[in-house]
Amino acid sequence: MSSIQTLGFRTLLLVVHLGRLGVFVGRLARASLAPPSRIRRFVAEVFDVGVLSLPIVCLSGATVGAVLGFQSYVALARFGAEGSVGAVVGLALIREFGPVLTALLVTGRAGSAVAAEIASMVQTGQIDGLRMMSIDPMHFVVMPKAWAMLFTLPLLSALFIVFAIAGGYGVVVHLLGLDPGTYLTSLEDSVDFHDDVMQSLTKALVFGTLMASISTYRGYTSEPTSAGVSAATTGTVVTASVAVLLFDYALTTLWGV
């Protein structure tokens, strides 16, 4: 194939995948409405996706907050504006770093695992086995995983932000000697519920939807081979990360300045 043909093929393939993803999400939504609710499977998935991601999310949050506090202190102290460190840290964390970094971390930690698990169920014929027992694999396997990811991401993102604010507090107040009241007051004064907290929450929900649909779709539609499992895992991390960053820009412009 010539390079132009390849380009056209790839573009069409992308559109085909988008269409399939749409159909997949539609089927998932319809399966979600059908009884039973699979609440036990959902709780187990919240444990896998949410609770097991807690250490990495909290640790990364504290580190990111500490670095952000340190860097903005150094930059702002040049203008004698170190009183605004709290505002910089708070706005950056709540608007951007919280939802985006949590989504990237959870994609790497849990999204890849979900894709690999479903892909290996495809490969070993377990999905077909469920179908033979007339259990809809969409309902039994995919639905609890997808909803657990969508449900946990806003919670993990909020915890990330709280740990990051604490991490920033630790560095700025204890290491650099800024007044604790100055840090917290400037943080609380600059953050608005409608502009910033709602933006953060919306982003987390959108990223959760992206992650949940992409990772389950890649796993469910993988080739039934070992290479298929690895392709599904890699594909999930790459596609979901890029999608998160693209949607982040789109959502940020929605809110304006």
Added chain:
Amino acid sequence: MQPSPTRDLVVGLFVLSGLAALAYLSIQVGGMAYTGPGGQRLYATFEEVGGLRPRAPIAIAGVKVGQVAAIDLDADLRARVALDVDRGLRLPVDTSARILTSGLLGDQFVALEPGAEEEFLADGSEIEFTESAISLEGLIGKFVNNAGLEEKAEK
């Protein structure tokens, strides 16, 4: 799948702590404490608000008691400022509002000075006594003009 009480408990704790984090961000950091149920909305009309912006703090004797909700132009082309003030705060009806600057070049905020009346401002009422923002440019302009006049007079 076997029910496991320990795992369910851990999941419950995780959900609770996530919700607590969200609540902290919304109420404490996001400033819903002033706008939520029980908060009071007051209005004040100024000739000039200068650099006052929504979310600027409102202070009594330097203590923060609320934040500016919105700034609009009223029918007389003056600035009408909506103030969200702490619940439970009782301000006399002759309270006055001034726009001050924290430090020489700092951010502007609304300072309330409680009066001496026995009656208190109700939710949604108007603060009558207001003092506009002092514009630094205006002051400098006056100063330069005066200096110029004095020089001319000396000649």
